[in-house]
Amino acid sequence: MRREITCFELIPSSxxxxxxxxxxxxxxxxxxxxxxxxxxxxIKLLK
Incomplete structure (x- = not known):
C-alpha cells in the first residue's frame, strides 16, 4: 500500500x-x- 503525504505544518523556530x-x-x-x-x-523518514 502506497501512502502519500497529504499535509504538513512548518512552525518557525530560532x-x-x-x-x-x-x-x-x-x-x-x-x-x-x-x-x-x-x-x-x-521524505524517507516520513514514509
Missing part, C-alpha cells in the same frame, strides 16, 4: 532548530545530528 515530527514523535533533529537533512531523507 537557534538553528530543525526538527521533524510524525504523529507527535520526533523523527529527526538537526540539533542532535548537527546537520540539515536533504529533501529525500526527510
Amino acid at each position: 537557534g538553528g532548530a530543525f526538527e521533524v515530527y510524525k504523529e507527535g514523535k520526533l523523527i529527526y533533529s538537526k540539533l542532535s545530528t548537527g546537520s540539515f537533512p536533504d529533501t529525500e531523507s526527510i
Whole structure:
C-alpha cells in the first residue's frame, strides 16, 4: 500500500532548530545530528 503525504505544518523556530515530527514523535533533529537533512531523507523518514 502506497501512502502519500497529504499535509504538513512548518512552525518557525530560532537557534538553528530543525526538527521533524510524525504523529507527535520526533523523527529527526538537526540539533542532535548537527546537520540539515536533504529533501529525500526527510521524505524517507516520513514514509
